[in-house]
Amino acid sequence: MADMKQYVQDTLDLIAKRDPDQPQFKNTVSKVLESVIPVLEAHPEFKEQKILERIIEPERVITFRVPWQDDKGEVHVNRGFRVQMSSAIGPYKGGLRFHPSVNLDILKFLAFEQVFKNALSGLPIGGAKGGSDFDPHGKSDNEVMHFCQSFMTELYRHIGPDVDVPAGDIGVGGREVGYLYGQYKRIRDSYDAGVLTGKRVDYWGSLARTEATGYGLLYFVKNMLDAKDISLKDKTVVVSGSGNVATYAIEKAQAFGAKVVTCSDSNGYVYDPNGIDLAAVKEIKQVRRGRIKEYVETHPQAEYHEGCKGVWTVKCDVALPCATQGEIDLESAKALVANGVIAVGEGANMPSTLDAIAYFQQNKVLFAPGKAANAGGVSVSALEMAQNSERLQWTFEEVDGKLQDIMANIYKNAKANAEKYADPDDLVAGANITAFVKVANVMLAHGLV
Known part of the structure; x- marks a missing residue:
């Protein structure tokens, strides 16, 4: 056990050395890695294949400028991000956040959490997060539209139904998703409904989302x-x-x-x-x-x-x-x-x-814990992707029934692994372990990529 504790500490020291300005990311990683020490002890192959070093490093980080013009004609420039953390078990999936607090530290910790939350859902989706330091509060619909169109003009080249499927988050609701999707459709000249989730029902969003x-x-x-x-x-x-x-x-x-x-x-x-x-x-x-x-x-x-x-x-x-x-x-x-x-x-x-x-x-x-308890949103987003692929729209009752089953399974799996590796009531550890084992095993199956 001491050997694996040191492995975890070495990994955290690596984060501190590489990214000293990202304390929230390190804190999030710390909590997850400390809870999976018993799993590392049972599976030394995870250390041999450097799973921790690989799982903490995003597969891709995209940053870009977002110029836009307000209703008075004044030009503004915001910063846009997309952190594509892991595609081990499916296309990148995670929300876009528009809020003044958005920076790389916050988005990396959210993307890291998203990987494990999505793994808990039992659905084939990887983890990502993105957004901008733009604040939609107090902006007119026209200003929000201009910003979203500028944001998507850069982001579109990095996303797709089988590549990366963003959704909403803080500051990004149905209005913003509509403007983002409209610009994507205009640029790509293609009706790829599955490229964004959280869409309105009348253009192939999911009931109950x-x-x-x-x-x-x-x-x-x-x-x-x-x-x-x-x-x-x-x-x-x-x-x-x-x-x-x-x-x-x-x-x-x-x-x-x-x-x-x-x-x-x-x-x-x-x-x-x-x-x-x-x-x-x-x-x-x-x-x-x-x-x-x-x-x-x-x-x-x-x-x-x-x-x-x-x-x-x-x-x-x-x-x-x-x-x-x-x-x-x-x-x-x-x-x-x-x-x-x-x-x-x-x-x-x-x-x-x-x-x-x-x-x-x-x-x-x-x-x-949030990665388990609030996984219902991304789970129904994945169900929205499935409906878009089928060119079908399920009833509210069908989606809600699937959601209830998903949340029951997340609880059952987290509880089972808490009992196996930690305190029976420690659902934090149970959720972390359930998701980590799934992602780590798939990473081993894919080889050194």
Whole structure:
């Protein structure tokens, strides 16, 4: 075991030496590699064939400039990225993020996570991530269109239905995907519907894709709770965010009989002791594209609080972080545990810091890691690709049924490997090990490439 611990440490030292300006990437890799040490011990061939050194290095990193013109005629230049991390088990697959925080460090850690999340789905998709430091918030539709067209004018040469299939992420919703796809189709003069997922249903998107990540999160959490004979019915749930993931996590939690009392945006959060009125949230965020503080204007019993961190001080049974990475730190984790939380399910990508996760596990909180719990979105994206290949469109019920099966299998496999290699309730290790073994074995089968 000591030999494999040193192998992992040597790999992390290599990252620190090569990319000292990428701490988030190193932290993400660290958590995954530390959890697979028992697997490395059982499979020395992974060390012999330098699997760790290969798996941490992207197959390709693409950067490019994105010039565009706003409605006033002013020219802007943003930076575009695509990190194609691994195509071991299928074409690269992962979202595009448009947000001022986007940089290579963030996209590499997201792409690394995406490889394992996609492997967990059981579907033939590799891992990638991309985006730009462009901020669509406050921009007109015309400005967003100009940016997306410029972005795709460069990206198109690096993607394709059997090469790399991007989707949406933070800042990239149905509007942006439509503009991106329109420009791709125009340049390629070809109706390759499978080149982007998250499309609208009327041009070959998948039913249930909008709901998939939020619904999938609740399906996973329900499997986790069911294994402990705990029901979601009448449980108090705290949710962060008010985008697609949060919205449909709230919807499915309410369908399971839970009482959801919060949601948030980047400015602050709403607490409604009567339970969140989801129709009002959808009107504010999806129709008017307003701010969540508008909720209290029509719901006098609700409270609005500036800042987002306080959402984790609300007493609850289940916490579902669905906003962004790093939103639950150690202080927030301590507040949740002090208030009696029994389960945490990650709807966002890496929303809990490493020390927060450790604190949850030390205090026997059931923890559903994002790479497993929020894999519903990319799973239905892969189902969208399948439908595009067949030139067919499945019903909502068909897609939702497949999603439920996928999330149940992800839980079952993560649980089985947690029991085999780690603590039976350590689904972080279980998910990491399940995905790592699958990717590593395929890499060995393909030879030194």
